[in-house]
Amino acid sequence: MIRGRCLFRLPSIERVSLRTRLTKPIRRASTQPKPQPTTTTTTTYPKPRSLTRYLRTSPRLSLTYSFTKYFLASALLLHIFFEYFYVLELAWGISMLPTIASANDWVLISKLYRRGRNLHVGDVVSFKHPDKMGEYAVKRIVGMPGDFVVEGTPGKGGSGRMLQVPMGHCWVIGDNLTWSRDSRTFGALPLALVTGKVVRVFSFRQGWRKLNHGLQPAYAESDALD
Amino acid sequence: MPPSFLHQPTKFLYPAATLTLWLTTALITLNDNLVETSFIQGTSMSPSLSPAYHTTGHRDLVLWNKWISHSNGPGSLKRGDIVLFRSPTRPDCNAVKRVVGLEGDRITLDPQRRPAGDSSPESRVWDAMEANADPHGGSGGVVVPPGHIWVEGDFWRKSQDSNAYGPLSKSLVMGKAMLVLWPWERCATRPWVGYESATRVVEGRVGRKGDEVGLVDAIRAG
Structure with missing residues (x-):
């Protein structure tokens, strides 16, 4: 009803919300009774979620996790580089x-x-x-x-x-x-x-400099070398 | 259809590669700094380690502590410890021996442990040490210089140790034995504890300032 009278285009988010509101099913008195759900004894577990999805729930937790991960990775790689290269x-x-x-x-x-x-x-x-x-x-x-x-x-x-x-x-x-x-x-x-x-x-x-070999062949100034 | 390796190879390859990289780097860093495991080859440490090597070839797996102290404090090497070190004669090989003497100690050379051969380099080193044995104090023997230790294998008949190459630099030592991990019957035991070496050692005074004492001792010895 608002939508029809509006002169300006509403932002998309509001339009969506309005549309959802409008497209909600209207509750009516149904003539047929709903089928009652049969009672079963099934235990429900929370859906398994990965560690990263769990960490995404809290920004502080997520930041700590990623910081630790990158710190550990750089420490390990630096150790290998310094030790072997x-x-x-x-x-x-x-x-x-x-x-x-x-x-x-x-x-x-x-x-x-x-x-x-x-x-x-x-x-x-x-x-x-x-x-x-x-x-x-x-x-x-x-x-x-x-x-x-x-x-x-x-x-x-x-x-x-x-x-x-x-x-x-x-x-x-x-x-x-x-x-x-x-x-x-x-x-x-x-x-x-x-x-x-x-x-x-x-x-x-x-700046940077190369090292010379340092050992040159020795030359005797005179031949009087016994 | 569930995702499979054939349909989406990248979905499995990427995590697998990441995990492999993490495990490899972590293992290398751990082995370099904290602990390492290695099999004991050869008979030189029998009967303490790999006692059945010469008959069945069974080797012991030993856990090494690589976080050892660089000073003479309480966490440093002691007489009777088993150490893992780089061989001074073969740089790319590791060796396992028992610490018999620390710096400042006076070792009496055992003629039984003289390396075989009349003119082999090892036996010549031994002969030179025997000839230069210090008569100071009337007991003779080799004084271990500062920063060095005297290592010997438990099996005197066949062991390439300090009798062949002299005192060993402590900088070559990589780790100290913690436990035996394999075979299962001797898992988590320390079979080398309690072994009495037959080599006579006159202990030097190594206190808190062991470096200086050892140096003074060495100077006194000439």
């Missing part, structure tokens, strides 16, 4: 000085080289310290298993004895020979302690 860590100390600064240098460690896989002499590696549990160090590999290395510092005293690096071990030395505690202190390093190879160094001043 790449990790960026802040290096500290003077033992690798010409190559890595004593502070404010970040090293990108590739975990694909963990436990000595595909490593060669001259690579800079990160490893768990064999003497101090929970500490990590970065040094350069000078000898791989089977290689012969000098026990002490060349030209700085020491016995000058040659050692053969045992199976499954490597010999690591810092680039800053005078101020570095390395294989000269703790002996051959088990390759199982190597956590990865340093592939890039980052600092805010110089």
